[in-house]
Amino acid sequence: MWKGVYTMKIKLNGRQWGWHIFLCLLVMFLLAPILYAISTSFKTLSDATNNVLSLIPEKFSVESYKSVLMRIPFIKITTNTFFIASSVTLFKIITSVLAAYSLVYFRFRGRNALYFILISTMFIPFTVTMIPNYLTIGKLGLLNSSWGVILPQLADALGIFLLRQSMRTIPRSLIEVCQLDNIGHLRIIKDIVVPLIKPSIISTGIIFFINSWNEYVWPVLILKTEEHFTLSLALQMFINAEGGTDVTVAMAISVMTMILPLALYIIFQRFIINTFTQSGIKG
């Protein structure tokens, strides 16, 4: 059956050709900076400055990577970043699952209004909450710590929205069967709801993880010393004014920063596409 698909001759009509060319250009446009970063990171400095546009290094060099590892505590910073990103992801998923469940399965006065308010928080710019949050974290004595970065990010309206959408595809009777058996809500969430919307949870989690991994403004406010830095802050050290002008080193740390999110995305991409195209399971 599959063989047939592979050997099938695909005939494209004019319109489809047009789309394919457009999409190829789009892919090139999106991939070019990444390829450029990877290639530059393996160049020597003179090669990088002389042959700016060439994608293949004259001489393959890992000097830039060595220099990154020498100048910053890379392992420590990666661990910080990973800790922050995975904590944020975990908390956001937990709160989103709980909130989405109650919004879908509990009937209470003002449910829709509450949902509307929650969703509208997605449209509040970060800069509006930045200062109050900073002051709160300061009062709590959490400046310059990973928890200071994590604490204001325990819940996310986007997660509630996405998970609510996929929970709505679960037939209500599945939950009612459990209610008749006197099964508690947390148990229902764990045994029934979560397994059924796993693809949505994974893809929502990936989005949270990558966003948190790449986050810059909030950590830069909170984190002051190098041993607490995250990767995006470390990256900044190599491209700012006093950081030096070695573009190969800057590209090396860029590549090191994006490896993990990229790998996660590639592994779980089918869930992500699934979530955004059809949103969850079919009853």
Next chain:
Amino acid sequence: MNSIVFEHVDKTYDKKVFVIKDLNLAIKKGERIILLGPSGCGKSTTLRMIAGLETISAGNLFMGDKLVNNIPSGEREVAMVFQNYALFPHMSVEDNISYGLKIQKMPKDEIANRLKEALRILELEGLEKRKPRELSGGQRQRVALARAVVKRSDYFLLDEPLSNLDAQLRAHARKQLVKIHETFHQTLVYVTHDQVEAMTVGNRIALMNKGDIQMIDTPKKVYNRPVNVFTAKFIGSPPMNIINIEYADGQIIIGEHRITPPEMWKRLMYKNGKDRFIMGIRPEHVKLIINKEDDAVPCSIRYIEDYGNDIGMYFSMAGEEMIAVCDSNAPINNQEVYFHPDYKNIHLFDADTENSIGYPQEID
């Protein structure tokens, strides 16, 4: 002994439209009662109120002499089969069946025993490890039944459990259901819009319309002694013929024709004191004759349907379309035939209230 009692129960979502209005219903312990009615009549809502999945807006609901208005569903000890079966797609057949028992921390060997028994009764042996999507419709339906059976609850609620099956499977599943009930003797409440299911499964039928109970009695009574026009028309296929008649000077007037009913009916109609009635005759009781008689009304055949064993004859009488079911040897060449009521098998209803005027003692 009553096991489920509704007292003046209302159900409304917006305090304007009542899904259920002043429902009074007493379900006996261990009986099979059918909630029958057209869609939107409130029968599923009634069932869900018993299960505790819908709240009660007003009135009282008792289960086993206990007021349960505010008791959550989990504490009502009911087993329910849903129309869409509500199987967990990610669990195997045996996990689906035993999930509830496991959560309630029932001993393992007891779970295994009940599971085995349910699998045997419902002919599911060998399918234990399958996922619901690998099962046929009939098998899924049986898994849903098995999951309800293992609970050994006193109350067995079924919400149109057979409506997604084809006709043959349905007949088999009906028998299976009755067999299960005869093994465990739960109080069985069964919602359906299918009158054949109602007639074959039920000890009693509660016929509902617009949130109210029209009639509650044995299938036989509901069929033979309908209390009003709605009941008469809803039960029976093809439905009962309904025709408006007048009563004057001891004679029934159908259109322009007068026929003389026997004394027994005259007495009843006289007692009722009105002069307009609705007459109902089941298609299988319509007698069409070829030769004109005194007490017969002429009518003309319009259309004939062949059911194989029987034929259905559509004819018009006094401007009304009626149907007669007769065996296929009946002479059907004649366009002109005569209708002669079989007075033992007619039903008379008050034209205004549409309620039955009753039946003469002689035939009751």
